[in-house]
Amino acid sequence: MPSCFCPQITQVSENAQSIYPQLAFPSWFFPPHPQQSVTEVPIPTSRKLQIRAATSDDLTSIAQIIAESFHSQTGFWGWAFPLLRLGIYEDLRNRLASISPHHVCLVAVDTSMASTDKILGTVELGVRFSDSWANAHKCFPYLSNLAVNPQYRRHGVASSLLTSCEQVCQEWGFKDLYLHVLENNHQARQLYFKLGYRRVHKIESHWNTFFLNPSRQIFLHKHLNRT
Numbered sequence: 001m002p003s004c005f006c007p008q009i010t011q012v013s014e015n016a017q018s019i020y021p022q023l024a025f026p027s028w029f030f031p032p033h034p035q036q037s038v039t040e041v042p043i044p045t046s047r048k049l050q051i052r053a054a055t056s057d058d059l060t061s062i063a064q065i066i067a068e069s070f071h072s073q074t075g076f077w078g079w080a081f082p083l084l085r086l087g088i089y090e091d092l093r094n095r096l097a098s099i100s101p102h103h104v105c106l107v108a109v110d111t112s113m114a115s116t117d118k119i120l121g122t123v124e125l126g127v128r129f130s131d132s133w134a135n136a137h138k139c140f141p142y143l144s145n146l147a148v149n150p151q152y153r154r155h156g157v158a159s160s161l162l163t164s165c166e167q168v169c170q171e172w173g174f175k176d177l178y179l180h181v182l183e184n185n186h187q188a189r190q191l192y193f194k195l196g197y198r199r200v201h202k203i204e205s206h207w208n209t210f211f212l213n214p215s216r217q218i219f220l221h222k223h224l225n226r227t
Contacts, residue, residue, distance in 0.1 A: 054105040063089035069147035102127035121148035121157040143179040
């Protein structure tokens with residue numbers, strides 16, 4: 001029986017890999033704004049990055065980071081940004097309030113003296129059941145809502161969050177991890193492939209296609225090597 005997650009704090013190396021994350025949060029009616037390119041930027045030596053389980057006090061910051069990662073605050077859809085952020089907040093609040101042994105929202109925080117546990121990024125990990133995506137009639141861990149504060153992207157935050165999710169999966173007793181990524185998000189695909197994720201197959205996102213965002217979703221899988 002998979003064990004429950006213990007919200008241990010993980011210290012992150014200061015020379016983490018350069019990354020740019022892609023959120024798995026669906027953009028039903030509102031198309032996401034264009035993402036920026038990836039360039040390598042070293043993490044400042046004064047920053048102390050740690051990963052921990054999110055609490056209710058983190059909800060406002062998490063909702064802001066997720067909303068900023070995929071939705072523009074300007075342009076035609078800018079008016080909807082507060083509504084999207086509120087919806088993200090309420091959805092996450094309900095998930096955190098539910099009692100589930102196999103769900104966790106992780107946050108990356110800066111615990112340096114200059115900041116007061118500033119949240120730099122977030123990701124969710126849960127378990128899904130009997131899903132045709134995994135071609136198996138059993139439960140499997142699924143990663144979603146990976147997002148990083150725009151000011152701290154390309155500093156290794158997302159790769160650190162992914163590594164922590166893999167550790168949690170192993171603590172739960174699983175050997176595989178799954179996620180979706182948009183086909184046209186080349187930066188995120190590059191990150192996932194670099195970290196060992198491989199394509200399973202594509203699925204059409206009918207909502208995105210109907211609302212002028214025809215990019216397909218790619219289902220990725222990684223087999224976790226126990227350390």
